[in-house]
Amino acid sequence: MARTIFSTEKAPSAIGAYSQAVKAGDTVYLSGAIPLVPATMDLVSTDVRAQIVQVFDNLEAVCVEAGGSFEQVVKLTVFLTDLADFPLVNEVMAERFSEPYPARAAIGVASLPRDVAVEVEGVMYLGG
Numbered sequence: 010m011a012r013t014i015f016s017t018e019k020a021p022s023a024i025g026a027y028s029q030a031v032k033a034g035d036t037v038y039l040s041g042a043i044p045l046v047p048a049t050m051d052l053v054s055t056d057v058r059a060q061i062v063q064v065f066d067n068l069e070a071v072c073v074e075a076g077g078s079f080e081q082v083v084k085l086t087v088f089l090t091d092l093a094d095f096p097l098v099n100e101v102m103a104e105r106f107s108e109p110y111p112a113r114a115a116i117g118v119a120s121l122p123r124d125v126a127v128e129v130e131g132v133m134y135l136g137g
Contacts, residue, residue: 010034019070021045024122029071035136037075041088041128042067043121057094057126061101064129069105077133079106084132085113092117094126 015030016022020042023029031038044053044060045067053063072078087098095115102110111131121128 015071015075017070017074019047019074020067021047021050030075032075032135035134037072037077037133037135039068039071039075039082039131039133041130042071043123043125043128045123045125052123052125057091058097058101060126061094061097064127065101065105068129068131072131072133075133075135077135081133081135082106082111082131083134085111086130087113087115088118088121088128088130089115090118090121090126098127 010033013032014028015032015037016028020029023040027040029040042064044063045051046053046063047067047070053059069079072082089095089098092115098115
C-alpha cells in the first residue's frame with residue numbers, strides 16, 4: 010500500500026524519527042502533538058489550558074496539511090501528566106469540535122517529551 014507523508018511548518022517539526030502524519034488509504038494517522046510554538050519550538054506556556062489549546066492548534070494544522078479538518082477526525086488519544094486536567098481537555102474540545110465528537114481515550118502518564126503537560130494523537134478518515 011502506498012503511503013503519503015505530510016509535514017507543515019504550521020506545526021512543530023518532528024523531534025525524532027517520525028512524520029507529522031502518514032496517510033494510508035483513506036486514513037491519516039496523526040502523530041502526537043505537543044504544545045510547542047511552531048516558529049520557535051518553545052513551550053507555549055506553563056499554563057495547562059494554553060498548552061491544550063496549542064496542542065489542538067498544532068494538530069489542526071497537520072489535519073489541514075493532510076487535506077482534512079477536525080470534522081474528519083474519528084479518534085483521539087490524550088496523554089496527560091495530571092488527569093485532574095481532563096476537564097480542561099473537555100472544555101477545549103467542546104470549543105474546537107462539534108458533534109458527533111471523535112472517539113477518545115485519555116491516559117495518565119508519568120512524563121511527556123519536553124516536560125509538557127499534554128500530548129494528543131489522532132486518526133482522521135478522508136473517505137466517503
